[in-house]
Each structure stands twice: as structure tokens, then as C-alpha cells.
Amino acid sequence: MTPLAGQPILTAGEMRATEAAAIDRGATVDSLMARAGHAVAAVVLRLASGSPVLVLCGPGNNGGDGYVVAAALAAAGLAVRVAATGAPMSDAAKNARAGWTGPVETLADVAPAPILVDALFGTGLSRALDSTASAALGRCVAAARLSIAVDLPSGVATDDGVLFGMVPAFDLTLTLGAAKPSHLLQPAASRCGQVRILDIGIAAESSVETLARPGLPPPGPQAHKYSRGMVAIVGGAMPGAAALAAEAALRSGAGYVLLLAEGGAQAPHAIVRRPFSPEALNDKRIGALVIGPGLGRDAEAEARLDHALGAPCPLVIDGDALHLLDDRRLALVRDRDAAVIMTPHSGEFDALFGAGTGSKIDRARAAADRAGATIVFKGADTVIAAPQGPVRLAGAGNPWLSTAGTGDVLAGAIGAVLAGQPEAPFEAACAGVWLHAEAARRIGAAFIADDLARALTAARASL
Numbered sequence: 001m002t003p004l005a006g007q008p009i010l011t012a013g014e015m016r017a018t019e020a021a022a023i024d025r026g027a028t029v030d031s032l033m034a035r036a037g038h039a040v041a042a043v044v045l046r047l048a049s050g051s052p053v054l055v056l057c058g059p060g061n062n063g064g065d066g067y068v069v070a071a072a073l074a075a076a077g078l079a080v081r082v083a084a085t086g087a088p089m090s091d092a093a094k095n096a097r098a099g100w101t102g103p104v105e106t107l108a109d110v111a112p113a114p115i116l117v118d119a120l121f122g123t124g125l126s127r128a129l130d131s132t133a134s135a136a137l138g139r140c141v142a143a144a145r146l147s148i149a150v151d152l153p154s155g156v157a158t159d160d161g162v163l164f165g166m167v168p169a170f171d172l173t174l175t176l177g178a179a180k181p182s183h184l185l186q187p188a189a190s191r192c193g194q195v196r197i198l199d200i201g202i203a204a205e206s207s208v209e210t211l212a213r214p215g216l217p218p219p220g221p222q223a224h225k226y227s228r229g230m231v232a233i234v235g236g237a238m239p240g241a242a243a244l245a246a247e248a249a250l251r252s253g254a255g256y257v258l259l260l261a262e263g264g265a266q267a268p269h270a271i272v273r274r275p276f277s278p279e280a281l282n283d284k285r286i287g288a289l290v291i292g293p294g295l296g297r298d299a300e301a302e303a304r305l306d307h308a309l310g311a312p313c314p315l316v317i318d319g320d321a322l323h324l325l326d327d328r329r330l331a332l333v334r335d336r337d338a339a340v341i342m343t344p345h346s347g348e349f350d351a352l353f354g355a356g357t358g359s360k361i362d363r364a365r366a367a368a369d370r371a372g373a374t375i376v377f378k379g380a381d382t383v384i385a386a387p388q389g390p391v392r393l394a395g396a397g398n399p400w401l402s403t404a405g406t407g408d409v410l411a412g413a414i415g416a417v418l419a420g421q422p423e424a425p426f427e428a429a430c431a432g433v434w435l436h437a438e439a440a441r442r443i444g445a446a447f448i449a450d451d452l453a454r455a456l457t458a459a460r461a462s463l
């Protein structure tokens with residue numbers, strides 16, 4: 001059982017191609033199904049602790065996996081019942097069905113069991129479950145002590161996080177061979193519970209992966225404040241937001257943080273404050289410039305953004321600055337020599353790039369290509385995309401992050417990493433997202449953005 005972090009993510013089509021490649025190398029659908037079913041059964045056997053199991057089987061190969069699971073669990077001595085949508089359709093599923101010697105109940109009035117295994121549908125589902133299957137699944141999941149989905153919770157699309165209909169929330173999803181986008185994209189991800197990947201002997205590869213713990217080294221013996229990275233934050237109408245970004249940058253490992261803002265909020269004494277001036281942006285020691293948190297949207301904000309776009313250093317563009325990016329400024333972003341990272345939430349993303357089509361992954365990729373910038377498309381599922389490059393998905397983080405100012409903290413964290421590695425903006429964005437999520441994980445619940453910024457110290461120290 002492999003946890004999700006740092007693993008490839010494959011769409012349904014990519015899984016089919018990978019399966020076909022394995023078959024070219026000598027595997028069969030039946031051998032893959034046997035391996036998948038036994039891997040699932042081994043986990044269920046461990047977690048069931050002897051309790052009775054109900055396996056729900058669909059008509060395709062997901063159902064086939066289910067019959068293998070049922071037979072393996074019965075052979076191991078568990079009390080197992082099977083209920084199915086009907087007869088299996090594929091050859092491999094028919095063969096698997098033949099290996100189950102017990103009765104097969106119908107779904108309509110099936111009685112629940114303490115352990116529920118959902119093998120109704122996996123990557124082949126293209127529409128909502130019919131009402132009988134949907135009702136039976138909902139009822140049996142609700143009544144179970146432990147509910148386990150095979151590959152995906154039945155009723156979710158594989159590639160874009162969409163729910164085809166009502167889908168109950170599972171405790172555990174055991175995905176076969178590789179993670180799929182819907183294990184991380186919302187709302188489907190919220191139905192998966194814990195997700196673990198089971199090895200079925202296929203070689204899954206993708207440029208789209210789950211976010212991994214970054215490899216940020218501690219400062220070396222020769223380090224000084226400028227070598228660790230100098231971050232400048234351009235403030236504006238709401239100085240508190242810029243101060244939050246500044247504190248986040250400092251606590252994420254920046255050696256020097258310069259807050260270019262007038263008036264207002266308290267910040268750690270270690271932050272150097274100066275009023276904004278265009279000349280300040282020409283300091284060659286600045287490793288990353290963060291603009292947007294608390295910038296405002298007035299004429300002065302526009303002028304500051306234009307100065308930032310013309311500055312020679314890498315840029316993090318967030319918040320209000322994203323709202324000010326018209327076509328002319330987007331062209332300036334594209335033409336810059338130094339890197340740009342943009343951190344829109346969904347409202348900012350739609351305003352900038354349009355509602356678009358496809359999954360959140362497709363949209364983030366298209367936006368990165370269009371802007372020539374690394375895009376951090378934020379939310380309960382955060383997608384990080386580099387232009388013509390790789391993509392990383394961060395799973396659902398701490399829901400208490402839904403409070404004002406946490407985006408400012410993220411911009412500062414990303415700015416800190418970017419200042420230390422200006423030539424690797426995609427990796428810097430990934431590391432910033434990881435640090436932010438780790439800080440939130442560490443402080444738990446009911447925190448405010450100031451607490452989150454402070455917790456970055458411990459998150460950074462943990463690397």
C-alpha cells in the first residue's frame with residue numbers, strides 16, 4: 001500500500017494504455033485482475049478483523065476485481081456475501097465470477113454488512129448509477145463500520161473530479177496501479193476517504209504527479225542573509241496582508257525580507273520596512289518580488305504592478321495584482337526573462353483565463369502555457385502547472401485554511417523558496433504549497449492567518 005505523495009496520476013485513457021502495454025509484455029487482463037483482487041483482499045482481510053464482508057460487484061472489470069476479492073476473502077475464512085448489478089459483461093469479469101462459488105444476491109434489497117467493498121464501477125463509468133444501484137450503495141456504505149472503494153468510489157468520473165450523481169463518502173479507496181485525477185480533484189476526492197495505491201505490476205508514468213515533500217536543504221556553512229534569498233513584498237492599500245506575506249516569507253526560510261509598504265500593521269522586527277519606491281525594485285539582491293497581497297486596485301496599485309512587471313527579478317503575482325492583469329500586462333508576463341508564478345483561486349482564475357473546459361488540471365496547464373508562467377490554481381485541490389511542463393496536485397488540505405489571509409501567507413512562502421532558487425520556479429511553487437499545507441496540518445484547527453504564518457517556522461524546520 002503506497003500513500004499518495006509523489007506518485008504519478010493517470011487518466012482512464014492512460015490506464016487503458018498502460019494496461020495494454022503490460023499485456024504486450026505478456027500479462028493478461030485476467031492476470032492483472034487476479035493481482036488487483038488479491039491485493040485488495042489482503043488489505044480488507046487485515047482491516048476487517050474477522051467481521052463479515054459484503055462485496056458489491058458491477059458488470060465490468062471493476063466488478064471482476066470484486067469477485068476475486070470475495071473468493072480470496074472466503075478462502076481466508078471470512079464470512080463474505082456478494083451482491084451484483086447483474087451478470088458480468090467482460091470475459092475477464094465472467095472468468096472471475098466463475099471463481100466465486102457462493103450465491104450472488106440482487107442489489108435492490110441487499111442487507112448491509114460491517115465491512116463494505118464497492119466494486120460496482122471503476123474507470124469505465126461514464127454516467128450516473130441507476131437508482132437501484134445508487135440507493136443500495138448509499139444504504140450499505142451508511143450502515144457499514146468500514147467502507148472500502150475498489151479503484152474509485154462508484155459514481156465518480158475518473159478524470160475530472162466530477163460526481164455523476166449522489167456518491168457516499170468512503171473510509172478508504174484502494175486504487176489499482178496508479179492514482180487517478182479524481183482521487184485528488186474535488187468534489188470526487190471528498191468521497192474517497194484515505195487513498196492508498198496498490199501495486200498490480202504495471203509501470204505507471206506521468207508528468208502529472210501528486211505533490212511530494214520537497215527537498216529543501218538547510219542553510220550551508222557559508223550561508224548569509226542574501227545567499228539564502230532576499231524577498232521584497234510590494235504593499236498597498238491594505239498593509240496587513242502584505243505584512244502577513246512578509247512574515248510568511250521570513251519564516252519559510254528567506255534570509256532577508258523587505259516590506260515596501262506605508263503605514264499600518266505590526267510585523268516581526270526582523271522585517272525591514274520602507275515606503276514603496278520604484279527604485280527599490282532595482283536592487284540586484286532581490287531574489288523574488290511578491291506583489292498582490294493587500295495591493296488594492298486603484299491607480300497607485302496599477303502603477304506599482306507595472307513597476308514590478310518591469311523589474312528584473314522573479315515575481316510572485318497574487319490577489320489584487322491578478323485582478324489588474326489585463327491583456328497588455330499578461331503579454332508583459334509572457335515576455336519577461338525572469339520567472340513568474342501566479343497564484344489564483346478559482347474566482348481569480350476564471351476572471352483571468354475564462355471558465356474554460358476540461359478538468360482543473362487541463363485548465364491550469366492551458367493557463368500556464370498561455371501566460372508563460374507557473375500557475376498555482378488554488379483551492380481544496382491545488383493544481384500547480386508549469387508552461388509546457390509538469391503538473392503537481394496537492395490533495396485536500398486542512399479545511400480551516402478557509403480564512404482570510406491564508407492566501408497572502410502562501411504567496412510569501414512561495415516567494416521565499418523562489419528567492420533561494422530563482423531558476424526553478426515550478427519546484428519553488430510546489431515547495432511553497434507544501435510548506436503552507438504542512439504549517440496548517442501542524443496547527444490543526446480554528447487558527448487565523450497570523451498563526452499559520454508563524455507555523456511556517458516549524459514546517460520549514462521539518463525539512
Ligand SMILES: NC(=O)C1=CN([C@@H]2O[C@H](COP(=O)(O)OP(=O)(O)OC[C@H]3O[C@@H](n4cnc5c(N)ncnc54)[C@H](O)[C@@H]3O)[C@@H](O)[C@H]2O)[C@@H](O)CC1
Nearest residue numbers: 019032033060061062121122123124125126127128129151
Ligand atoms: N486498467 C487496468 O490496468 C486494470 C483495471 N482493472 C479494473 O477494471 C476497471 C475498469 O474496468 P471497465 O473498463 O470494465 O470499467 P468498469 O468496471 O468501471 O465498468 C464499465 C462497465 O460498466 C458499463 N457502464 C458504464 N457506466 C454505467 C452505468 N452508469 N450504469 C451501468 N453500466 C455502466 C460499461 O458499459 C461497462 O460494461 C478498473 O477500474 C479496475 O477496477 C483491474 O481489473 C486490473 C487492471
Ligand SMILES: [K+]
Nearest residue numbers: 118121150152
Ligand atoms: K468502485
